[in-house]
Amino acid sequence: MKGQVTLKDIAKMLKISVPTVSRALKNYPDISRETKRKVLQLVEELNYRPNQFALNLRKNKSNTIGVLIPEIVHHFFSTVISGIIEVADEQGYSVMLFQTNESFEREVRETRVMLNGRVDGLLISLSNETKNLDHLREFERHNVPVVLFDKVMDGLQASQVVVDDFEGAYSATQHLIDQGNERIAYIRGPLEPRNSVRRYNGFVKALEDAGRRLDERYLKTCHRVSKEEGYEFTQELLNLTEPPDAIFAATDLVAIGSMQAIHDKGLEIPKDISLCGFSDWMMASAVNPPLTSVRQPGFEMGRQAAELLFSDIKNIDEGVLKETKTVELKTELIQRASTTRI
Amino acid sequence: MKGQVTLKDIAKMLKISVPTVSRALKNYPDISRETKRKVLQLVEELNYRPNQFALNLRKNKSNTIGVLIPEIVHHFFSTVISGIIEVADEQGYSVMLFQTNESFEREVRETRVMLNGRVDGLLISLSNETKNLDHLREFERHNVPVVLFDKVMDGLQASQVVVDDFEGAYSATQHLIDQGNERIAYIRGPLEPRNSVRRYNGFVKALEDAGRRLDERYLKTCHRVSKEEGYEFTQELLNLTEPPDAIFAATDLVAIGSMQAIHDKGLEIPKDISLCGFSDWMMASAVNPPLTSVRQPGFEMGRQAAELLFSDIKNIDEGVLKETKTVELKTELIQRASTTRI
């Protein structure tokens, strides 16, 4: 940014003072028409742009929000980011993006970077390792609003946006029951993150409401939530003396692993066994047979989280005391061939 | 950021001057051990953090780079971003992310936002609409380095990172020929973006090198490069009196559309017809049969583009004259069942 035009330059050329130029630009009432005209003309000619750094320092505001997520390379998260960016753009804000790769240490480090006076607010989806929210309390203390989304925890004076994992898993399970399946297996996520637990609870509740009980033989627990785990657990399930007639996987990726194991075993979906995923990634519809899955509104989540954050930012600017909201977005069961026995 | 501790606060408490505190912190040789000790202790106690806004203004530097891409929700681009963020993180830089949604008008607008003194460098993948690079010339004029990646254009004094689309398409085509296919169809991308053209050229060259000619009946041109287009074009191809025995699609998404059309027609892959994609998205391996595809090193592209940018930034800081490089990353043909007739 060498040779950047400043107010000083304009003032000098017009032989007026810097504040006058500033006021002319902001259309102050007591600046003469003539001065305004000259200033505006020169601003146009020289293509003057206010120096953001100076404005930031002056206003103690960056017009930037920070976004911290576990992994960018993830269809769901990239969708959320896209929603965030759209709202930020509408509001004239920029978005700084950071990722933790699921490392708590990195989460703490990156939040520090942001807190160092760089962002006006933070949108965060917690890493799987995160047990402690002290690094976010720092934001509270400095009056920088935080909104949690997707991977959230309680214990913070902050709004949250989540998906109704419970309902999503409940209705998927119900759908599997309605299709006449008797032995429904569930390959769940880790015991830790809240949404994983909520999905599990939704599954169990749907079984119970149908007068059934969870059969431990049909429950598997992922650690890394990978395709490989899906494959292996499905092999184990299929090798049972009484194998399941339906598998509900906590994630589409896991479901894809299941699908391969089922095919490799020479079984047909859904004739021999039904399969249902969660998230509705693009691959769910691409796969053969197309995979029934629970769609999570990622874009909407991003939008809403950003909107909550901007309303917090405005409230803080105006000294209004802050109230926190928790928004729960509806999931949608997308029924496809992998569970449809007609 | 209310109640932020400043050098002034520390100076006041220690009854020394502000510059002394500053120098103590930077470990200047001529500050007494004792003063340094006291300053460091207080800094620790009060949890002092330098005000970035002040530093930015002072140094005319933000320690931030801008990234502008067409679409975030895209497996390839999110991979690139991830690579960029990793390098930026290593270098102590933050990343501002913007997307154009393939709109030239928005591309111009967002570059303006960034140029307004906010970023120390720009990484950009051009929108499909972009014909004109004046908005990027602005960066040159202001000494803010730019590196183009993936969707690039010439005519700018800037480094570029691309993928060897030509080679990728060439070797995929060669593979299809080697597998004994006689009538190879190509569903190409639009005529505009350079990489689309290069893929097409690679395809044609491979045919020619095998002593064949392009048969116009087997050439289709996408506009939106969608799954739907893949589906429709494939239907047309399969309805020819002499349908192709292999289809090469310019993108995995298009290939997925093809795959569905082939299945719907009751044909088998690869027995009746081979299918090859380009990009190797996650879905390529998830699909049934697994899709042969040309892998593009997205993460590596992000890393290299970022590294080129940081080297430009350093050079400019040191007044070294800038030399531009063009890096072409190797693609890799991932052979899977969709093209393997043994």
Place this chain on the structure above:
DNA sequence: GTGAAAGCGCTAACAT
């Protein structure tokens, strides 16, 4: 209507 002065927080040059 406009200018002069002060300050946002920091650092570099110039004093002692």
Place this chain on the structure above:
DNA sequence: ATGTTAGCGCTTTCAC
């Protein structure tokens, strides 16, 4: 070994 002055670019008093 430390303090004083000045300045990054802008805006907000206050003064005339």
